[in-house]
Structures are given as structure tokens and as C-alpha cells.
Amino acid sequence: xxxxxxxxxxxxxxxxxxxxxxxxxxxxxxxxxxxxxxxxxxxxxxxxxxxxxxxxxxxxxxxxxxxx
Numbered sequence: 001x002x003x004x005x006x007x008x009x010x011x012x013x014x015x016x017x018x019x020x021x022x023x024x025x026x027x028x029x030x031x032x033x034x035x036x037x038x039x040x041x042x043x044x045x046x047x048x049x050x051x052x053x054x055x056x057x058x059x060x061x062x063x064x065x066x067x068x
Contacts, residue, residue, distance in 0.1 A: 008014055
């Protein structure tokens with residue numbers, strides 16, 4: 001039902017509709033949070049691997065310089 005001002009009246013049906021919409025929204029938020037967590041962990045692994053490669057490369061360059 002709508003009042004004269006175009007606003008919906010608070011009824012059990014309206015409350016239930018909002019509850020369903022809220023639950024759907026929260027499910028989407030939780031899914032996005034899990035995806036963000038997984039992506040962050042993958043990025044951390046990539047950063048660690050990059051750091052290891054950088055360290056190894058610097059070590060190899062230093063060894064090459066000292067052999068000359």
C-alpha cells in the first residue's frame with residue numbers, strides 16, 4: 001500500500017520483502033568478501049615469489065661481478 005505521499009506503509013509483507021532483499025544482498029557481500037580474500041592471498045603469494053626472484057637475481061649478478 002502507498003500513502004498519499006507515495007511512501008509505502010510498513011506492513012508484514014513490506015518487512016518480509018525487505019528481509020529477503022537484505023539476505024540476498026548480504027549473500028552477495030559475503031561472496032565478494034571471500035573472492036577478495038582469495039585474491040589478496042594470491043597477490044601476497046605473487047609478491048613473495050617476486051621478492052624471491054629479485055633476491056636470487058641480485059645474488060647471481062653479484063656473483064657474476066665478482067668472477068670478473
